[in-house]
Amino acid sequence: GQQVMQIPQYQHVQEGEDFTTYCNSSTTLSNIQWYKQRPGGHPVFLIQLVKSGEVKKQKRLTFQFGEAKKNSSLHITATQTTDVGTYFCAATYNFNKFYFGSGTKLNVKP
Amino acid sequence: DVKVTQSSRYLVKRTGEKVFLECVQDMDHENMFWYRQDPGLGLRLIYFSYDVKMKEKGDIPEGYSVSREKKERFSLILESASTNQTSMYLCASQGGNSPLHFGNGTRLTVT
Numbered sequence: 593g594q595q596v597m598q599i600p601q602y603q604h605v606q607e608g609e610d611f612t613t614y615c616n617s618s619t620t621l622s623n624i625q626w627y628k629q630r631p632g633g634h635p636v637f638l639i640q641l642v643k644s645g646e647v648k649k650q651k652r653l654t655f656q657f658g659e660a661k662k663n664s665s666l667h668i669t670a671t672q673t674t675d676v677g678t679y680f681c682a683a684t685y686n687f688n689k690f691y692f693g694s695g696t697k698l699n700v701k702p
Numbered sequence: 703d704v705k706v707t708q709s710s711r712y713l714v715k716r717t718g719e720k721v722f723l724e725c726v727q728d729m730d731h732e733n734m735f736w737y738r739q740d741p742g743l744g745l746r747l748i749y750f751s752y753d754v755k756m757k758e759k760g761d762i763p764e765g766y767s768v769s770r771e772k773k774e775r776f777s778l779i780l781e782s783a784s785t786n787q788t789s790m791y792l793c794a795s796q797g798g799n800s801p802l803h804f805g806n807g808t809r810l811t812v813t
Contacts (some may be wrong), residue, residue, distance in 0.1 A: 598744070601742065619731060625801055625802070627801075627802075633806075634792060634804040634805065634806055634807050635745070635802070635804050636804070637793070637801035637802065637803075680743075680744060680745065682745075682802070683760075689747070689750065689758075689760075690735070690747070690796075690802060691747070692744045692745040692746075693739070693744055694742060694743060694744035695744045695745075
């Protein structure tokens, strides 16, 4: 099946530091979605990017979709302990089949 | 608010048993999915269904089957459970342009 590579696998930061996770695909994506999974919870939708070069912001979170629609990033400015969790990208190539990256587990030290 | 309900939060089964994992959604979504989640591997698609009685294999369908007799219900079946099927199983539903809505997951242990 299609593959979406996500890095890094883990990130440990001090509260207040920034955090970024990246997703890459070898083929063009229809769109990309980002999800957050808190420890012990299930993935919860954060945002969807559809257009080439699109940038969306949600408070301290900035999401980007590459110009070629093959990569995406999620950046968190000034992390807080409430940001702890695993962040997943999910890509669709056609139809409604969603392929998930392996996730980036974020730990924030107070 | 969309609700996706998985019948069990925790299950312990023995090797060789037939296991049924049930998932029900209340939003009339066309699409339903079964994923398994393992550390370091993310969410891997087992099967999905885009309509009643319709199903398509995902990336790791071996050892699994599914059933969708009604639109709101999507069942995952392990015909003969094996220890390598010990995992967290997540059901999701989706319709139109909506994102995936996940259930709380079923942690299955096969001994």
